[in-house]
Amino acid sequence: MRTAFLVGEFPSLSETFILNQITGLIDRGCHVDIYATKPKKEGKIHPDVEKHNLLSHTYYYPQIPDSYLRRVWKAIGLFLSNFFKDPILLWRSLNWFKYKKKATSLRLLYTVIPFLGKRPDYDIIQCHFGSEGLKGMDLRDMGAIKGKLCTIFHGLDLSGHLKKYGDSLYDQLFETGDIFMPISNNWKNQLIQLGCDQQRIIVHRMGIDCQQFTFTPRHPDPDGSIRLVSIARLVEKKGIEYGIRAVAQLSQSYSHIQYNIIGDGELRESLEQLIKELNAGEQIKLLGWKQKEEVITILNNSHILLAPSITGQNGDQEGIPVVLMEAMAMGLPVISTYHSGIPELVEDGVTGFLVPEKNYHELAGKIKILVEAHQLWTKIGQTSRLRVENDYDINHLNDKLIKKYKSLV
Structure with a gap:
C-alpha cells in the first residue's frame, strides 16, 4: 500500500507519535513518502529516522519568506527554474479565480514544487493535523497528488486554529475529505459540532510501543529522595509554570523532592526566572531536550510524572500527551489536568x-x-500499565490503521 504522509516539520523530536505511525506502517509492508517542512533548527535526530532511512523518502517544500516582496522574488525563480517540469500544475497553483487568497499568497506555488513532473498516485494521503488536511485537499484538487484523503486531528487544529480562523475553517475539507480520525472522543465531538459527517469520523488514538517501556514498581530511594519529572515543550499549553509553582510550594516541607523538567522552547527563559523568584533552584532543574534513550533513562530513575496541561491564551489545547502513556507504561504514577482528551487516559x-x-x-x-x-504507587502503576496496553499500544493501533486503510481503498 502506497501512503503519503503530509506533516509539518520533519523530523521533529516532539512528535514521536507521527514517527511511530510511519515506521509502523513501513514495518507492515507499506511504502511511505513524507512531505514536510524542514525543521527550523538542526538538532538531534531520532534513531528510527536513520534506521528506516526516512530522509531518503522525505520531500521538503521550499521555505516561504515572511516578507511578501521576498516571497514574490523567490516564487519567480521557482516558477522559471521548474516551469518545464510541469507547466500546467504551476499555472494551476496561480489560479486566482479558483483559489483566491491561497493563490495570491503564493503558498500553493511553493506547496506544489515537490510534486512537479511526478504527480504521484497513492492509496492513502495521510494528513497529520487539520492544516495538513487543507493542504492535501488543495494538492489533490490541483491534480498534484492522488489518493484517499485522511486527516488526523490532534489538538491545536481544533482549538487555537479555530479561535484564530473561525469555525468554518474546515468546511470545504469536510465536504471533500474521505475520512477524519480525531485522536480522542473529545475531538470527535468537536468535529460533529463543526458539521463534519459523523459517518466519516473514526477515533484513532496515538500510542506507544509498550515493548520499549519496561514496567517497574516505584519505591522511594533508600535516602527518601523522590524525583518528579515533566517532559514537554516549554510552551504555554504544557502548563509547566504550574508544576514549578506546585513543587516550590512544597519545597520547604519536603526538601527531599527533586523536580526535573525535560524539554526546551520559547518559555525557557521566563521559567528559569520563575524558579529563581521562588528560590527553588536547588530542587527544580531545567535539563533541556534529550534523546529518546536519555528520556527513558530519566523516567526509569523517576518516581512521579507531572503533566499540568492548560488551555493557552490563543485557545491552543493538547490532544492526549504521549509522555503520559510512556510514564504510565513504565509504572510511574502520573498527575495531570482535566484538559482535552486526558481524562480518557x-x-x-x-x-x-x-x-x-x-x-x-x-x-x-x-x-x-x-x-x-x-x-x-505500585497499584496505580499496575492499573496504568494495563490501560495503556489495552488502548494505546502502537502495534495494535497500527494494525487497526492498516485495516481502516484497506476498507477505505
Whole structure:
C-alpha cells in the first residue's frame, strides 16, 4: 500500500507519535513518502529516522519568506527554474479565480514544487493535523497528488486554529475529505459540532510501543529522595509554570523532592526566572531536550510524572500527551489536568490523579498525597500499565490503521 504522509516539520523530536505511525506502517509492508517542512533548527535526530532511512523518502517544500516582496522574488525563480517540469500544475497553483487568497499568497506555488513532473498516485494521503488536511485537499484538487484523503486531528487544529480562523475553517475539507480520525472522543465531538459527517469520523488514538517501556514498581530511594519529572515543550499549553509553582510550594516541607523538567522552547527563559523568584533552584532543574534513550533513562530513575496541561491564551489545547502513556507504561504514577482528551487516559484516583487547569494549590495537594503514601504507587502503576496496553499500544493501533486503510481503498 502506497501512503503519503503530509506533516509539518520533519523530523521533529516532539512528535514521536507521527514517527511511530510511519515506521509502523513501513514495518507492515507499506511504502511511505513524507512531505514536510524542514525543521527550523538542526538538532538531534531520532534513531528510527536513520534506521528506516526516512530522509531518503522525505520531500521538503521550499521555505516561504515572511516578507511578501521576498516571497514574490523567490516564487519567480521557482516558477522559471521548474516551469518545464510541469507547466500546467504551476499555472494551476496561480489560479486566482479558483483559489483566491491561497493563490495570491503564493503558498500553493511553493506547496506544489515537490510534486512537479511526478504527480504521484497513492492509496492513502495521510494528513497529520487539520492544516495538513487543507493542504492535501488543495494538492489533490490541483491534480498534484492522488489518493484517499485522511486527516488526523490532534489538538491545536481544533482549538487555537479555530479561535484564530473561525469555525468554518474546515468546511470545504469536510465536504471533500474521505475520512477524519480525531485522536480522542473529545475531538470527535468537536468535529460533529463543526458539521463534519459523523459517518466519516473514526477515533484513532496515538500510542506507544509498550515493548520499549519496561514496567517497574516505584519505591522511594533508600535516602527518601523522590524525583518528579515533566517532559514537554516549554510552551504555554504544557502548563509547566504550574508544576514549578506546585513543587516550590512544597519545597520547604519536603526538601527531599527533586523536580526535573525535560524539554526546551520559547518559555525557557521566563521559567528559569520563575524558579529563581521562588528560590527553588536547588530542587527544580531545567535539563533541556534529550534523546529518546536519555528520556527513558530519566523516567526509569523517576518516581512521579507531572503533566499540568492548560488551555493557552490563543485557545491552543493538547490532544492526549504521549509522555503520559510512556510514564504510565513504565509504572510511574502520573498527575495531570482535566484538559482535552486526558481524562480518557487518566482516570482520577485509578490510573493517576487529575486537577483543574492552573490550580497549582490542588496540584501540590496531589503531589503531597503521593509523597506521603508511596504504598499507592505500585497499584496505580499496575492499573496504568494495563490501560495503556489495552488502548494505546502502537502495534495494535497500527494494525487497526492498516485495516481502516484497506476498507477505505
